Amino acid sequence: MSTTNVAFVSAQVLANEDLGADCRLLRLAVEPELDTSAVRPGQFVMVRGPWAHHPMLPRPFSVLDTADGQLEILVKVVGRGTTLIAGLHRGASVTVLGPLGRPFPPPTPGVRDLLAGGGAGIPPLYLHALRAPAGSAVELLYGGRSAADLVLVDRFAAARLSWHCCTEDGSAGSKGRVTDLLEAQLDFPGDQRVLACGPTPMLKAVASLCEARGVACWISLETEMACGIGICRGCSVAHPEGGWRCTCTDGPVFEAGEVVL
C-alpha cells in the first residue's frame, strides 16, 4: 500500500440527507490535510463519531463523491455503528482516515465498463462512472428489491450517466436481479470489463457469469475492519493459492480470481 497520501483528520458534518431505504447521504467537510482530489473511485474512508467507547472502532465507507475539501458518503443503517453515524446532526464532528485501499482500475480507452451494484454497494461505482473521462463507455447497472432501494437514481439522472436498473418486485426498471441485467449486457460484442460491488452472494454470481464469458471482473469486497490500514490483519480474505489478502490494503477492489469468495 502506498499510504503517502493518507491523512487522519477531523471533519464536520455539513449535511445529512435522508435517501429512504435506511440510507443517508452525509457530506463531510474535511481538513485540508486530507487531499480530496487524490481520492480514486473504489477507495474508502474510516469514519468515527464523537461517542465514547461503544462502538469503539471506526466504520469503513466508500467515497461517493468529492468536492473541494468535502467528501460524500452513503450510509446504510445495518447495526449500531451505522445507526449512530447516520444519526449525526449537521455540525457534528467526526474523524476521517483516508483515502484508503486499492481503487478500481481506471477506464481504458476502447473498453466498456459495466458497473454492477446494488443497495449500499453503489457508491464506488457511481464515482467511477462520474469520473470516467468524456467518451468512455460506462454503463451503470443498479439493482434493488424495490424502487425505494434505488436511492441514487436521481443523481444518476442529474449526472447524465448511462444506467439501467432492475428490481426484484418490478417496481422500477426491469423485474429481476442485477445479474440478469448484467447477463443481458454481456452479449455486447466489443471489449468490456465488469466492476461490481454489493453483497457477497451477488459478487459470487457476477464473478461466475464473467468467468463463464471470459470477461475480466473486478469486485469490491466488504469485511469487518479494525484499522483500515494494514496493521491489524483483521480483514483477511483467502487467496485461491493459499494465504490471505488484506481487504483494506490489497483491496477492497480485487480481480475476481484473486480471492476466494
Place this chain on the structure above:
Amino acid sequence: MSTTNVAFVSAQVLANEDLGADCRLLRLAVEPELDTSAVRPGQFVMVRGPWAHHPMLPRPFSVLDTADGQLEILVKVVGRGTTLIAGLHRGASVTVLGPLGRPFPPPTPGVRDLLAGGGAGIPPLYLHALRAPAGSAVELLYGGRSAADLVLVDRFAAARLSWHCCTEDGSAGSKGRVTDLLEAQLDFPGDQRVLACGPTPMLKAVASLCEARGVACWISLETEMACGIGICRGCSVAHPEGGWRCTCTDGPVFEAGEVVL
C-alpha cells in the same frame, strides 16, 4: 424507603439552556406515569441518555422545579456523564427514574429555614424555598467563587424569594463564603433550622457551625450512585454509631448528626 410513587419513564428534552459556569438547565417532559406533583424538595431523579454502554450508569440530579408533566434539573458539567447530558439537544430522549430519596423536612410554622448552598448544590434549596407556604420564613444563602457561579439569581429574583449571596472574589454580594453569610444569620433570635447542600467541605463547616450554636441542621449529600433505589449498596456513608446509611434511600437529606462527613 417508600417507593410507591417511583416511576421509570422515558422523557424528552424540551429545552436546554446555558446558565454559564458550566451549568445547563434542562427541562424534561416526563410521561404521565411519573407524577411530578409528588416530588418533594430535596428529592432527586436518575437520568440517562440514549448512548450505549459508556457511561452505562444513570446520573443523579436534584429536582430544580416541576410543572405539570415536566421536570427541571440543573446540570453542572464535571465529567463524562454530565458532559453528555448537558449536551443533549431539544427532542433527545432520556430515561428518568424518580422521584427518589428522602426530601428536606417541610417548613414548620414559626421556624425560620436558612438554606445554605453553593454552585450545583442550589437546586433542592431553591425548590424548598419556592414551595414554602406563604408566610414561611425562608432565607436563601447562595455562595460561589464569583458572580458567574451564581447561576440561579435571576430565578430567585423572579420568584421573589428572600436571598443573600456572596462570592469569594467579591464580584457579587458580600465577599466571603456561604458559611460567613450563614454565621451572620445565625444571630437571629427566634427558632430556626439550617438546610444545606454543596461540596462536602462546605457541609462540614455548616454542620459544625450549627452544632456550636445548637441549631438543627439538615444536609443533602452527594455520593456516586449506581441504582438510586437501595439495591446496590454502593452509596453508603458511615453512621456515627457504626454501620452505614444509604445516600439514595436513607438520604440524600440527613440530619447532620446522622452521618460521618
Place this chain on the structure above:
Amino acid sequence: MTVDLAMELCGVRFATPVLSASGTFGYGLETAAVLDPADLGGVVTKGISPLPRKGNPPPRICETAAGMLNSIGLENPGVEWFADEKMPPLRAAGATVVANFFGDDPDEYVSCAAALDKIDGVAALELNISCPNVAHGGMQYGTDPRLAGRLVSACRAVTTKPLWAKLTPNVTDIVAVARACVEAGADALSLINTLSGIGINVRTRRPRLGNLFGGLSGPAIKPVALRMVHQVYAAGLGVPLVGIGGITTGEDALEFILAGASLVQVGTATFSEPTAMLRITDELRQWCRELGAERVGDLVGTLKV
C-alpha cells in the same frame, strides 16, 4: 407463534429463563413500584451470611468503560433477618426465590446453607464461592478446585434443595473448578461472578474504591463470561448452567443460551434501567420466534462450532 419460555431446573420451574443476579436486585421488592418480581424467571437474592455483615468502606462503586467496579463486600443483615423480614413479602409476591449465600469459613457456609434449607419458599440455594471483595468467605474457595469441592460437599450434606455453585472467572482453568463442584454434588453451576479489577484516581493518587480491589461487571465482561459458559458446557459435566455477565439485551441472553446456559441472570443492566429484565425477556421471546423455536429450552447449547 407462542413461545414457551419456561424452564425446569432440578425440579424447580422458572417461568422465564431471565433472573436477577445476586447483589443487583436487593431482595426483590425494592423496585416493586416499577417491576413485579413474579414477572421474572426468579429473584436471586443479595448474598446472605449466617450473621450480619458490615461490608467494605466507601467509595464502593466506580464506573469503568462499559462496566463498573464494586466492592460492596457482601453487606447484609444475616440469614435470620432474611427469613423474618424478606421472605414473607417475597412469598406473598409469588416470586421464585434463589438464595445466594456465603460465609467467612466453611462452618459459616454450612450453617447458612442449613438455615436456608429450612426457609419455606426458597426454591434453590446459590453458593457464592467467588466474591473477589472480601478477604474470607470469598474467592479463595472458588479458585482452588479442591477447596471448592469440599465446600460444596459440606453444604450438600445439609440441604435437600437444589444447590447451585457460583464460580469466579479469576481462574486459569474454569472447567477444573466446575468439575470439582459437580463431583461434589452441585446441581447447577452459575457463571460468572465479577472479574477482579482496580481503578485509580490520578488526581489524588488513591484507589477509586475504599477497598482497592473490586469486581468488574457489565457489558465489558460479556465475552469472557460467554467463553466460560461455552467451555463448561462443552466439558459435558451433566448439570445445567446459569449464564451471567454483561447481559443487557435479549440477544445477549440468547448468546448465553446458545453457548449452553439454561437460565441467565441480569445484574448491572438493572442499574441503568430498572425494568431491563422485562425488556430482555420480551426480546428473547421475539428472538425465539425469529429462530423458529417454540420452546426456549430447544435452543440451549445449540451453538454450531
Place this chain on the structure above:
Amino acid sequence: MTVDLAMELCGVRFATPVLSASGTFGYGLETAAVLDPADLGGVVTKGISPLPRKGNPPPRICETAAGMLNSIGLENPGVEWFADEKMPPLRAAGATVVANFFGDDPDEYVSCAAALDKIDGVAALELNISCPNVAHGGMQYGTDPRLAGRLVSACRAVTTKPLWAKLTPNVTDIVAVARACVEAGADALSLINTLSGIGINVRTRRPRLGNLFGGLSGPAIKPVALRMVHQVYAAGLGVPLVGIGGITTGEDALEFILAGASLVQVGTATFSEPTAMLRITDELRQWCRELGAERVGDLVGTLKV
C-alpha cells in the same frame, strides 16, 4: 515547567513511556503518513516467529462493548523477512524497536530469540507467552509458572539483549507466573495480553470468530490490567513493568504508571485513532505538570494504598 518523559529500562532509553503494543501497529511504518515512529517511546512489533505463519481463518475480529475480540493467530512472515524487509526502514526512521516473538514449541522460541539477538537495531525482545489464539506457542506457557520459567531461561541463554516477558491475564495467580519469569532471568514484565473470550452470532448460531476463541482488548479490560500491574508491582520482584490494556488517554497511562508501570503500551486505541499514542503522550505530559512531577519516572508506583 518542562517535563522529562524519558525512561531508561535495562540500559535502553525510551524517549517517552508510550509505546505501541504488539499486533496493533504492524511493523511501525504502515502509518508513517500520519505518525512518525521516532516520536513514540518505542515500537513493539507484531509477533515474530522463526518461520512464516498463516494465522487463523476469518472472521478474525469482532467488536464488543468497549472492546474487541481478535483471533489473528499471530500471522507473520517470519524472522528472516523481518530482519531483511522491516528492520532497515525502522532503523532509518530512528525508531526504538522492541521485537515481540513466539514459537510453536520451546525450540522455536529459542531459535527466534537467537535470530533476533543478532539483528542490529532491535533494542529489546518481548517474549509472548500469552497469546490466547493459537493452539501451540501460546497461552499454555503463560499459565503454568514452571513452563513459563523454563521458556524464559532457554531464551535468556541465547540473547544478551533485554528480555521482557509478556504475561497473560487468564490465570488465577499472576504473581506466581511473574515471579517464575523473573527468577528465570526476565529483565522486565509486560502485562497484560488479551483476555480469552468468545462472541456468538445469534442469527447464524455460529461463533463470531472463525477460530471461536479470541482475545479481548480495549477499554473494557483496563480494570483487570491495572489490577495485575498493581499486584505484580506490590510483590516487589525487582524488575520494571510495562503496563498494557485499554489505554486510550494520558489519564489511563498515568493510572498504570501510578500502579507501578515504567512504560505503557497502547494497542486497540490506535485502531480508533491512528494518532492516539501522540495524544496520549501529550496528555501524560500535561498530567505530570498538574501533579508537579518534573520526571515521569518519579510517579512510577506512587499509588497511595
